[in-house]
Amino acid sequence: MAKHFVAGGQSLVTDSLQGLCIVNPNISLDIPSKVVHLANQDRSKVALLCGGGSGHEPSHAGFVVSYAERGRIMSTAAVCGSVFASPNASQVRRAIDLIDNDKGCAHLPVNYTGDVLNFGLAKEQYAATHPDKAGSVKFVVVGDDVAVGKTQGIIVGRRGLAGTCLVYKIAGALAARGSGLNEVYDIAQYVASRLGTIGVGLEHCHVPGTSVQPNNSLHTDEIEIGLGIHNESGNSRISPIPPLDELIPDLIKMITSTTDPEWSFVPFKNDETDRVVLLVNNLGGLSELELGVVVHETKRALVAQGISVLRVLAGTFMTSLNMPGFSLTLLLLPGTNDTNAPPLDLLLGLLDGPADAPGWKWLARMVPDRVRPIPHIKQGPRIAPPPASSRAATLRAPDVASFNASIARACNALVAAEPEITRMDSIAGDGDCGLTLKDGATGVLKALEEGNITGEDVIGSMIVVSKVAEEAMGGTSGALYSIFFSALAQALTQTSSPLATLVVWSTALQCALDRLYTYTRARPPSRTLVDPLVAFIEVLPSDPLLAALAAKEAAEKTRDLEAKAGRSAYVEGGRLKAERIPDPGAWGIRVVVDALVGGQQ
Known part of the structure; x- marks a missing residue:
């Protein structure tokens, strides 16, 4: 492996x-x-x-x-x-x-x-x-x-x-x-809402270039249910490994459940009128020989449960590198009495249509009961932050030197906090949060030294910070920071004040938070960076020092919160509770706001 x-x-x-x-x-x-x-x-x-x-x-x-x-x-x-x-x-x-x-x-x-x-x-x-x-x-x-x-x-x-x-x-x-676009969108939304998938693996995958085995390896007589395609642990492990004719019916019940409010995602009726498309997917390391057995057992289990299978696809569609395992997907097709649903013949016709794509596997285009056994576009200019002369508004810090010093102080604080945040994230996430924040802070410091971030142009500075977050940080954290600072820059352009006063900042920060909310469902308390961010923004209009203290308290409270968003949502909660590890992203916000207002004490 x-x-x-x-x-x-x-x-x-x-x-x-x-x-x-x-x-x-x-x-x-x-x-x-x-x-x-x-x-x-x-x-x-x-x-x-x-x-x-x-x-x-x-x-x-x-x-x-x-x-x-x-x-x-x-x-x-x-x-x-x-x-x-x-x-x-x-x-x-x-x-x-x-x-x-x-x-x-x-x-x-x-x-x-x-x-x-x-x-x-x-x-x-x-x-x-x-x-x-x-x-x-x-x-x-x-x-x-x-x-x-x-x-x-x-x-x-x-x-x-x-x-x-x-x-x-x-x-x-x-x-x-x-x-048209609206029809494509509507049909895609409908199909997405009728899908259920569950994966099972004999072992986790191994990423090329890594020198050590992952510490989540399974025993030889053990399988894992519900594991993710990024090597995330599943929701249960079973030992000894059950035979497929026992395992697969349980997997199907997880997809078709309507009685358990925790696991009812797809509106199956379970009254022998359900009709589905079955997709059996190789997660990367399963032999074709075994995959065929999985298809056979799954079809038999569905029939035993009273579910009609109208199409079957099997093969390698979406993998987790070389993971030895498979996933089962059911697409619940429209029922005879479903209203506001696309016609069954339309969906099956769209699925059956030919597609000469390397990743698309052969499809019989019929009910399986009747199937025998078994030139380059020229690159355009990249988007760059607009110069100050092209923006509708310009904004200056009341004290340019203090603004620049605060930015530097916050970045240096993040760099210093990297080992501790990395330690937290090695338990609560995937271990890269500290380095990601350090990369972003280093990029902002460089832009500050080069004069691209300055209190002379607050709006332009926020645009640069957004670009640095996107390109230097990357991933989830980079996108979150970049969206927030991009929205902050947009909000700052709406002020009529020539100076970035506390009132201006408070109003713009709230607008940026509202925009961020359109891309994440995390709301406090959520054990994410939004907890201290929201606490800071809410208190800021009254007193920056009290706002920093509120952010600090919110970050501390994430030690005892159940993860509902972010990577920690997929991490088993027992260890988080036992070690009382705060959310690494929340801790990064705490470090930033504490350093930003530190010069005002």
């Missing part, structure tokens, strides 16, 4: 994508942004943009295909991040530029915080620079995981798993028929 032919490194993803372009000459690769796109796009049809972290091949780049003369589309472009890391907003914006057209674009990100934030940030920035096309980008977040209960996932929602591929296929086929 720990041996690879490729050692990893910075070129791993781009080298792999170049190999894909050899397999599929109809696509091109924009190497700097790691965007795979159609070489000859039919711009008279709605474009589809998918993407996410690499390591899930053939998703997402393997589904980019379009043959205009035969009316086939799955996805028009795919933007690829590093292994298990979301692409940043600049990559997504580049993809939007590459597939720009008059019919609009549907974004289909999987429901992971980093993907949602970075696709959302790109959408917001595109709308800001192309106000005439602000409504031409639609956003469908796909989350089909049923392994995380509703209480635990109340903020973050369901993770996006292999069911996403069915959304790609159906939405793409509809776009190929010439349907």
Whole structure:
């Protein structure tokens, strides 16, 4: 499991994508942004943009295909991040530029915080620079995981798993028929709402380039249910390993449950009238021999439960690198009496339509009971922060030297706090929060030294901070910070004051928080960075020192909060409670605001 032919490194993803372009000459690769796109796009049809972290091949780049003369589309472009890391907003914006057209674009990100934030940030920035096309980008977040209960996932929602591929296929086929953006969006939303997926693995995967085995390895007689495709632990482990004819019926019940309020995600009737599409997905390391047995046992279990299977797909669609395991996806099709639902024949027709994409597997296009056994687009200019002369308003700090000193103080404090935040995140997350914040702080310090951040131009400084967060930090944290500071800059342009007074800051910060809320469902108390951020913003109008104290107290309280959002929402809560580890992101906010107002004491 720990041996690879490729050692990893910075070129791993781009080298792999170049190999894909050899397999599929109809696509091109924009190497700097790691965007795979159609070489000859039919711009008279709605474009589809998918993407996410690499390591899930053939998703997402393997589904980019379009043959205009035969009316086939799955996805028009795919933007690829590093292994298990979301692409940043600049990559997504580049993809939007590459597939720009008059019919609009549907974004289909999987429901992971980093993907949602970075696709959302790109959408917001595109709308800001192309106000005439602000409504031409639609956003469908796909989350089909049923392994995380509703209480635990109340903020973050369901993770996006292999069911996403069915959304790609159906939405793409509809776009190929010439349907408008609203219809493509509506059908994609409907399909996404009717999906349930559960995964099971014999072992976790191993990332190329890492020298140690993960500490979450399973015993030889053990399997894990509900594990994620980024090596996240599942919700239960079973030993000894049960036979498939016992395991699979239990997995199906997790998807079709309607009696348990924690696990009822899809509106099955369970009265022998349900009709489904079954997708059996190889998570990367399962043999085709075993996968065929899984298909057979799953079909038999569904029939025993009174569920009619109208289509079956099986193969490698969305992986977790080399994970030895599989996932089951059920798409609940419309019932005979369902109102406001698309016609059954339409959905099956869209699914059955041909698609010569490397990642799309063979489909029988009939009920399984009757099936026998078994040229490059020229790169445009990148979006850059507008100069002060082109903005409607300019804003200056009352004390430029104090403003600059506060920024430097906050950045240096984050750099100093990196080891402690990293220690926290090694328990409460994936261990990179401290380094991510340090990278952002270092980038801001450099911009401050170069004069790109200055109290002479507060709005421009916030724009620069947003860009630094996006490009230097990346991932979920970078997107959160970048969205917030981008929104803060927008809010600051609305003031009529020439000086950035406390009132101006307080009003703008509240506006930025409101905008951030449109991209995250985290609300205090949530054991995320919003806890101290909200506490600080609420108290700031009365007294900055009291606001910093409120933020400190809110960050401290995350020690005893149950994780409802962020990466900790997927971490087993017992260790967090036992060690009383505060949320690393919340701690970073505490460090920042404490340093910012420290000079006023």
